[in-house]
Amino acid sequence: MIQTEEQMLLAQQSVANLRRILLAARKVHSQQDYMRMAEPILLEVQQREQEIFQYLSSAEQLKAG
16 A cells, blocks of 8 residues: 555556566567466556555545545
């Protein structure tokens, strides 16, 4: 759970790093191998993006209130 802006920025960097890994992996692995290795990474990206979204949504609600 992201609680600070610093944690949010770190989560964004992590997502960017994971995407770079996936892009590089697409170039060197077969489609079958890529899909097998990418699945857990994609789930991690999805989870972190959801946490970022939740943090930003709650921050906007705090400013509006």
